Amino acid sequence: QQQVKQSPQSLIVQKGGISIINCAYENTAFDYFPWYQQFPGKGPALLIAIRPDVSEKKEGRFTISFNKSAKQFSLHIMDSQPGDSATYFCAASRGGGYQKVTFGTGTKLQVIP
Protein backbone atom coordinates (compact mmCIF):
# COMPACT_ATOMS: atom_id res chain seq x y z
CA GLN A 1 0.00 0.00 0.00
CA GLN A 2 3.02 2.20 0.28
CA GLN A 3 3.95 1.85 -3.38
CA VAL A 4 3.82 4.53 -6.00
CA LYS A 5 3.69 3.08 -9.51
CA GLN A 6 5.23 5.14 -12.30
CA SER A 7 5.14 4.81 -16.06
CA PRO A 8 6.64 4.78 -18.58
CA GLN A 9 10.12 3.66 -17.61
CA SER A 10 11.61 5.68 -20.45
CA LEU A 11 10.33 8.28 -22.85
CA ILE A 12 11.67 9.89 -26.00
CA VAL A 13 10.05 13.13 -27.11
CA GLN A 14 10.91 15.53 -29.88
CA LYS A 15 11.83 19.09 -29.05
CA GLY A 16 8.69 21.18 -28.69
CA GLY A 17 6.51 18.19 -27.91
CA ILE A 18 4.62 17.30 -24.74
CA SER A 19 6.10 14.83 -22.28
CA ILE A 20 3.66 12.98 -20.06
CA ILE A 21 4.57 10.81 -17.09
CA ASN A 22 1.96 8.98 -15.06
CA CYS A 23 1.83 7.78 -11.47
CA ALA A 24 -0.68 5.86 -9.38
CA TYR A 25 -0.92 5.21 -5.68
CA GLU A 26 -2.99 3.05 -3.32
CA ASN A 27 -2.60 4.65 0.08
CA THR A 28 -5.42 7.16 0.53
CA ALA A 29 -3.52 8.66 3.46
CA PHE A 30 -1.06 10.24 1.02
CA ASP A 31 -1.68 13.96 0.82
CA TYR A 32 1.46 15.46 -0.68
CA PHE A 33 2.67 14.56 -4.17
CA PRO A 34 6.01 15.99 -5.32
CA TRP A 35 7.92 15.44 -8.53
CA TYR A 36 11.69 15.34 -8.45
CA GLN A 37 14.06 15.84 -11.37
CA GLN A 38 17.47 14.19 -11.48
CA PHE A 39 20.27 14.94 -13.92
CA PRO A 40 23.09 12.43 -14.44
CA GLY A 41 25.62 12.54 -11.63
CA LYS A 42 23.41 14.73 -9.46
CA GLY A 43 20.96 14.19 -6.65
CA PRO A 44 17.22 14.58 -7.25
CA ALA A 45 15.80 18.08 -6.88
CA LEU A 46 12.21 19.13 -6.25
CA LEU A 47 10.53 20.26 -9.45
CA ILE A 48 6.90 20.82 -8.50
CA ALA A 49 4.45 19.48 -5.91
CA ILE A 50 0.70 19.29 -5.40
CA ARG A 51 -1.77 18.57 -2.63
CA PRO A 52 -5.04 16.71 -3.30
CA ASP A 53 -7.25 19.72 -2.67
CA VAL A 54 -6.49 20.97 -6.18
CA SER A 55 -6.74 19.13 -9.48
CA GLU A 56 -3.96 20.93 -11.29
CA LYS A 57 -0.86 22.97 -10.57
CA LYS A 58 1.21 24.74 -13.16
CA GLU A 59 4.68 26.20 -12.91
CA GLY A 60 6.05 27.45 -16.18
CA ARG A 61 6.13 24.58 -18.66
CA PHE A 62 5.51 21.99 -15.95
CA THR A 63 2.00 20.96 -14.90
CA ILE A 64 0.78 18.35 -12.42
CA SER A 65 -2.68 16.94 -13.01
CA PHE A 66 -4.26 15.17 -10.06
CA ASN A 67 -7.23 12.80 -10.03
CA LYS A 68 -8.10 11.99 -6.43
CA SER A 69 -10.89 9.54 -7.20
CA ALA A 70 -8.68 7.52 -9.52
CA LYS A 71 -5.66 7.89 -7.23
CA GLN A 72 -3.55 9.00 -10.15
CA PHE A 73 -1.41 12.01 -10.93
CA SER A 74 0.71 12.98 -13.87
CA LEU A 75 3.41 15.39 -14.93
CA HIS A 76 3.10 17.22 -18.21
CA ILE A 77 6.08 19.03 -19.70
CA MET A 78 4.97 21.41 -22.41
CA ASP A 79 7.29 22.54 -25.20
CA SER A 80 9.86 19.95 -24.10
CA GLN A 81 13.48 21.03 -24.51
CA PRO A 82 16.74 19.05 -24.71
CA GLY A 83 17.65 20.56 -21.33
CA ASP A 84 14.67 18.73 -19.83
CA SER A 85 16.39 15.41 -20.53
CA ALA A 86 16.66 13.85 -17.08
CA THR A 87 15.08 11.21 -14.87
CA TYR A 88 11.81 12.20 -13.25
CA PHE A 89 10.48 10.68 -10.04
CA CYS A 90 6.97 11.02 -8.73
CA ALA A 91 6.55 10.62 -5.01
CA ALA A 92 3.98 10.67 -2.25
CA SER A 93 3.89 11.40 1.44
CA ARG A 94 1.32 11.11 4.18
CA GLY A 95 1.86 14.64 5.35
CA GLY A 96 0.76 15.83 8.75
CA GLY A 97 4.37 16.19 9.72
CA TYR A 98 5.19 12.70 8.49
CA GLN A 99 8.34 13.25 6.49
CA LYS A 100 8.80 9.87 4.87
CA VAL A 101 8.43 10.11 1.10
CA THR A 102 7.79 7.11 -1.13
CA PHE A 103 9.31 7.47 -4.58
CA GLY A 104 8.21 5.99 -7.87
CA THR A 105 10.67 4.00 -9.97
CA GLY A 106 11.58 6.91 -12.22
CA THR A 107 11.14 7.84 -15.89
CA LYS A 108 14.15 8.58 -18.03
CA LEU A 109 13.18 11.34 -20.44
CA GLN A 110 15.16 12.11 -23.54
CA VAL A 111 14.22 15.14 -25.60
CA ILE A 112 15.71 14.97 -29.08
CA PRO A 113 16.29 18.04 -31.29
Added chain:
Amino acid sequence: DAGVIQSPRHEVTEMGQEVTLRCKPISGHDYLFWYRQTMMRGLELLIYFNNNVPIDDSGMPEDRFSAKMPNASFSTLKIQPSEPRDSAVYFCASSLGLAGGSYEQYFGPGTRLTVT
Protein backbone atom coordinates in the same frame (compact mmCIF):
# COMPACT_ATOMS: atom_id res chain seq x y z
CA ASP B 1 24.51 27.78 1.86
CA ALA B 2 26.64 25.10 0.20
CA GLY B 3 23.80 22.60 0.16
CA VAL B 4 24.04 19.05 1.45
CA ILE B 5 27.64 17.87 1.44
CA GLN B 6 28.58 14.23 1.05
CA SER B 7 31.95 12.54 1.17
CA PRO B 8 33.56 10.75 -0.42
CA ARG B 9 32.03 11.22 -3.86
CA HIS B 10 33.39 7.87 -5.02
CA GLU B 11 34.43 4.86 -2.99
CA VAL B 12 35.87 1.62 -4.29
CA THR B 13 36.46 -1.09 -1.75
CA GLU B 14 36.92 -4.81 -1.52
CA MET B 15 34.31 -7.18 -0.20
CA GLY B 16 34.52 -7.53 3.55
CA GLN B 17 35.90 -4.08 4.18
CA GLU B 18 34.21 -1.44 6.30
CA VAL B 19 32.81 1.56 4.44
CA THR B 20 31.80 4.87 6.03
CA LEU B 21 29.83 7.47 4.13
CA ARG B 22 29.52 10.98 5.51
CA CYS B 23 26.93 13.72 5.25
CA LYS B 24 26.64 17.33 6.33
CA PRO B 25 23.03 18.56 6.07
CA ILE B 26 21.97 22.10 5.32
CA SER B 27 22.27 24.22 8.44
CA GLY B 28 18.96 24.57 10.25
CA HIS B 29 17.34 21.52 8.70
CA ASP B 30 15.75 19.23 11.26
CA TYR B 31 15.44 16.10 9.13
CA LEU B 32 18.13 13.98 7.55
CA PHE B 33 17.55 11.08 5.17
CA TRP B 34 19.77 8.36 3.75
CA TYR B 35 18.76 6.82 0.40
CA ARG B 36 20.21 4.16 -1.83
CA GLN B 37 19.76 4.25 -5.60
CA THR B 38 20.24 1.31 -7.94
CA MET B 39 18.96 0.52 -11.40
CA MET B 40 17.07 -2.50 -10.13
CA ARG B 41 15.42 -1.03 -7.03
CA GLY B 42 15.30 2.69 -7.78
CA LEU B 43 15.49 5.17 -4.91
CA GLU B 44 15.06 3.49 -1.52
CA LEU B 45 14.84 5.24 1.83
CA LEU B 46 17.18 3.56 4.28
CA ILE B 47 16.71 5.64 7.43
CA TYR B 48 15.76 9.11 8.52
CA PHE B 49 16.46 11.26 11.56
CA ASN B 50 14.60 14.10 13.20
CA ASN B 51 16.64 16.35 15.47
CA ASN B 52 19.44 13.76 15.45
CA VAL B 53 17.13 10.93 16.58
CA PRO B 54 16.47 7.98 14.24
CA ILE B 55 12.76 7.91 13.43
CA ASP B 56 12.39 5.15 10.87
CA ASP B 57 15.09 2.62 10.02
CA SER B 58 12.80 0.07 8.42
CA GLY B 59 14.59 0.48 5.10
CA MET B 60 18.00 -0.54 6.42
CA PRO B 61 18.61 -3.78 4.54
CA GLU B 62 20.34 -5.74 7.28
CA ASP B 63 22.51 -5.52 10.36
CA ARG B 64 25.57 -4.78 8.27
CA PHE B 65 24.20 -1.28 7.82
CA SER B 66 24.21 1.29 10.60
CA ALA B 67 23.66 5.04 10.70
CA LYS B 68 24.41 7.67 13.29
CA MET B 69 23.80 11.35 13.72
CA PRO B 70 25.94 12.56 16.62
CA ASN B 71 25.01 16.20 16.09
CA ALA B 72 22.88 18.42 13.88
CA SER B 73 25.61 18.93 11.32
CA PHE B 74 26.94 15.44 10.73
CA SER B 75 25.74 11.95 9.95
CA THR B 76 27.41 8.71 8.91
CA LEU B 77 26.22 5.58 7.16
CA LYS B 78 28.43 2.58 7.81
CA ILE B 79 28.49 -0.77 6.05
CA GLN B 80 30.44 -3.52 7.78
CA PRO B 81 31.28 -5.87 6.18
CA SER B 82 30.60 -4.62 2.67
CA GLU B 83 29.38 -6.93 -0.10
CA PRO B 84 29.27 -6.51 -3.90
CA ARG B 85 25.46 -6.18 -3.78
CA ASP B 86 25.91 -2.99 -1.72
CA SER B 87 27.26 -1.28 -4.83
CA ALA B 88 24.99 1.70 -5.45
CA VAL B 89 24.79 5.46 -5.22
CA TYR B 90 24.01 6.58 -1.68
CA PHE B 91 22.29 9.92 -1.23
CA CYS B 92 21.89 12.02 1.85
CA ALA B 93 19.07 14.57 1.96
CA SER B 94 17.84 17.08 4.48
CA SER B 95 14.66 19.06 5.00
CA LEU B 96 13.25 21.77 7.21
CA GLY B 97 10.24 19.67 8.11
CA LEU B 98 6.72 20.80 8.78
CA ALA B 99 7.91 23.50 11.17
CA GLY B 100 9.56 25.08 8.19
CA GLY B 101 6.38 24.76 6.17
CA SER B 102 7.88 22.40 3.66
CA TYR B 103 8.35 18.75 2.87
CA GLU B 104 10.97 19.52 0.26
CA GLN B 105 14.03 17.37 0.57
CA TYR B 106 17.38 18.73 -0.56
CA PHE B 107 19.65 16.00 -1.86
CA GLY B 108 23.40 15.88 -1.80
CA PRO B 109 25.46 14.87 -4.85
CA GLY B 110 25.67 11.27 -3.70
CA THR B 111 28.45 8.79 -3.03
CA ARG B 112 29.01 6.17 -5.69
CA LEU B 113 30.06 2.98 -3.89
CA THR B 114 31.63 0.08 -5.72
CA VAL B 115 32.37 -3.10 -3.80
CA THR B 116 34.56 -5.58 -5.68
